[in-house]
Amino acid sequence: MRHEKPTPTTSPAKPSKPAKPSKVEAAKAASNYLRGDISHELVDGKSFFSSDSIQLLKHHGTYQQDNRDERGKNSADGGKSSKAYSFMVRVRIPGGKLTGDQLLAQLDLCEELASDTLRITTRQGLQFHGVVKSRLKPLLRRINDVQLTTLAACGDVERNVMCCPAPYCRDPVHQQLQQLADRIAEHLAPRTTAYHEIWLTNESNGEKQLVGGGSNGHQIEPIYGRNYLPRKFKTAIGLPGDNCVDLYSHDLGLMAICEDYNIVGYNVLVGGGFGVTPSAKKTFPAIARRMCFVTPDEVLDVATAIVKVQRDFGNRSDRKVARLKYLIHNWGLDRFKAKVEAYLGRTLPGPRRDDVFGFDDHMGWYEQGDGRWFYGLNVENGRIHDTPERKIKSAIREICQTLRPNIRLTSHQSLLFTDLDLQQRKPLEEILKRHNVPLSQEISNVRRWSMACVALPTCGLAITESERFLPQVIDELEVEVARLGLSNEEFTVRMTGCPNGCARPYNADIGLVGKTAGKYTLFVGGRLLGDRLNTIYQDLVPGDEIVSTLLPILVNYKENRQPNERLGDFCHRQGVASLLAWSEAYLAQTAGT
Numbered sequence: 023m024r025h026e027k028p029t030p031t032t033s034p035a036k037p038s039k040p041a042k043p044s045k046v047e048a049a050k051a052a053s054n055y056l057r058g059d060i061s062h063e064l065v066d067g068k069s070f071f072s073s074d075s076i077q078l079l080k081h082h083g084t085y086q087q088d089n090r091d092e093r094g095k096n097s098a099d100g101g102k103s104s105k106a107y108s109f110m111v112r113v114r115i116p117g118g119k120l121t122g123d124q125l126l127a128q129l130d131l132c133e134e135l136a137s138d139t140l141r142i143t144t145r146q147g148l149q150f151h152g153v154v155k156s157r158l159k160p161l162l163r164r165i166n167d168v169q170l171t172t173l174a175a176c177g178d179v180e181r182n183v184m185c186c187p188a189p190y191c192r193d194p195v196h197q198q199l200q201q202l203a204d205r206i207a208e209h210l211a212p213r214t215t216a217y218h219e220i221w222l223t224n225e226s227n228g229e230k231q232l233v234g235g236g237s238n239g240h241q242i243e244p245i246y247g248r249n250y251l252p253r254k255f256k257t258a259i260g261l262p263g264d265n266c267v268d269l270y271s272h273d274l275g276l277m278a279i280c281e282d283y284n285i286v287g288y289n290v291l292v293g294g295g296f297g298v299t300p301s302a303k304k305t306f307p308a309i310a311r312r313m314c315f316v317t318p319d320e321v322l323d324v325a326t327a328i329v330k331v332q333r334d335f336g337n338r339s340d341r342k343v344a345r346l347k348y349l350i351h352n353w354g355l356d357r358f359k360a361k362v363e364a365y366l367g368r369t370l371p372g373p374r375r376d377d378v379f380g381f382d383d384h385m386g387w388y389e390q391g392d393g394r395w396f397y398g399l400n401v402e403n404g405r406i407h408d409t410p411e412r413k414i415k416s417a418i419r420e421i422c423q424t425l426r427p428n429i430r431l432t433s434h435q436s437l438l439f440t441d442l443d444l445q446q447r448k449p450l451e452e453i454l455k456r457h458n459v460p461l462s463q464e465i466s467n468v469r470r471w472s473m474a475c476v477a478l479p480t481c482g483l484a485i486t487e488s489e490r491f492l493p494q495v496i497d498e499l500e501v502e503v504a505r506l507g508l509s510n511e512e513f514t515v516r517m518t519g520c521p522n523g524c525a526r527p528y529n530a531d532i533g534l535v536g537k538t539a540g541k542y543t544l545f546v547g548g549r550l551l552g553d554r555l556n557t558i559y560q561d562l563v564p565g566d567e568i569v570s571t572l573l574p575i576l577v578n579y580k581e582n583r584q585p586n587e588r589l590g591d592f593c594h595r596q597g598v599a600s601l602l603a604w605s606e607a608y609l610a611q612t613a614g615t
């Protein structure tokens with residue numbers, strides 16, 4: 023079975039009565055540009071916020087959560103009235119670019135004010151977990167003290183703008199990409215001063231701090247209006263030869279088209295997105311559609327026009343179908359493009375033929391082009407923490423303190439230490455070794471290309487384990503892959519604790535999606551290039567049977583692949599019915615031996 027798309031629900035011929043806006047829309051409209059009651063509730067002595075404030079707080083970069091491990095332990099009523107509330111706080115970092123000192127400050131903060139760990143997200147951001155309410159304001163202030171921001175890291179706005187993080191200096195293309203990420207992030211950032219009033223006002227003199235988020239002081243939102251967007255909006259900028267940002271999974275993907283080491287324009291991809299509500303058949307994951315080509319000087323206008331069309335025509339009554347992908351599904355791409363052109367005031371040519379053909383996770387050593395080097399360090403599931411066996415947090419600290427690199431976060435939850443001299447290569451590796459952190463080249467391909475979302479214990483939507491469980495699955499899978507002589511193959515294994523798709527499982531070679539307690543849906547047939555959805559191979563697979571269920575596919579791949587065929591392409595070519603039949607025959611045969 024494929025990811026089914028229902029037939030379009032909007033008929034342009036029959037205008038119907040506008041549906042009632044959702045509760046979140048009402049909360050945003052009444053909030054006076056994201057203020058609501060947050061300031062009062064911050065000091066009301068309770069450990070949690072009201073439901074309206076919870077929605078508004080997302081735009082400020084924080085989610086209210088409760089520790090799922092602790093649920094039901096605390097009181098006679100099964101813990102319902104005494105949840106252990108805390109907050110996830112997300113830092114928005116366009117292109118994942120920050121200094122070593124900024125990262126060090128975040129590491130200090132996770133120890134002083136959060137759960138002692140910091141997490142690199144799948145979209146080049148950083149997350150704190152376990153922040154209790156009384157520590158929210160100090161944490162947000164101190165994040166801003168080092169010129170970073172949490173504003174619009176979550177919520178119904180343009181989220182963190184992603185961009186290929188490779189710091190190649192000689193080739194101006196990568197710099198142009200990063201500059202565009204900064205321009206779009208700045209242009210589409212909310213302009214309300216609510217953030218500064220709530221979190222950054224100096225309580226002794228009322229003075230507002232100038233901060234990393236930037237604010238030009240306008241009370242109103244010239245792009246968003248008082249209701250902001252119907253739903254989150256995600257943008258990524260990448261290259262055909264290096265689609266490390268997963269362009270096709272975004273609401274807006276900008277694929278740079280280059281000639282002579284210069285960007286001549288962008289293929290604009292629209293309407294990707296992976297959120298799915300299991301109980302709602304009308305929801306589906308979508309790969310973005312190729313809409314048009316734009317030149318560098320018009321790309322910001324076109325991006326803004328796309329955001330405005332979604333602002334005005336996206337569904338505001340049902341949040342389950344409010345992402346841009348549903349508008350495009352209902353309208354069709356031509357009608358959507360015509361509306362964008364109407365907002366822009368000119369027509370747009372179709373996309374160039376260029377498409378994605380490469381993918382680089384930037385791990386290991388690379389020369390930057392200016393005589394200096396960068397090192398990509400694989401951070402398993404993005405979790406920066408020390409364990410008795412492996413002290414990755416301490417190692418990153420020491421590298422930042424002694425070698426003074428700059429940092430880029432990757433969309434594979436890892437990081438690059440940049441701007442290092444040749445002589446610093448050896449000390450960096452020594453620091454990693456001393457802390458028992460494997461060098462990127464020592465990590466198996468299976469682990470290196472795996473990703474898991476956070477899931478339990480913090481995510482309120484998690485149905486199964488993900489981050490805490492995937493490493494065990496990889497331990498087992500590594501053994502089988504090595505036994506079959508497939509260790510050199512590169513394929514993505516991505517796990518999420520529910521169908522929302524935060525670790526992008528639906529275009530992976532192997533997607534593992536939490537379905538019910540302890541059981542996962544297995545998808546196969548996506549690929550590293552990210553331009554194709556995968557297909558359900560088997561449903562409700564118990565966690566401890568994931569590897570044994572995948573094993574026949576790996577054996578089949580080894581025996582029947584074409585030269586240079588990758589795992590996802592093999593599965594796609596075979597189709598699920600054929601894969602299942604082969605697996606059944608294989609299992610029957612091996613059971614008899």
Ligand code: HEM
Nearest residue numbers: 110142143144145296297474475476480481522523524526
């Ligand atoms: C309806 C859809 C979705 C909902 C309701 C949702 C909700 C959430 C929540 C509650 C968290 C916080 C988990 C925690 O840190 O404890 C989270 C994390 C995250 N989500 Fe989503 N999400 C959705 C879809 C997506 C999709 C499709 C993507 C990207 C393709 C995404 C990207 C992220 C990222 C980057 C994180 C940070 C943690 C990580 O790297 O795994 N989300 N999401």
Ligand code: SF4
Nearest residue numbers: 475481484519520524
């Ligand atoms: S995929 Fe589901 S479980 Fe995982 S972080 Fe996203 S919402 Fe939570």
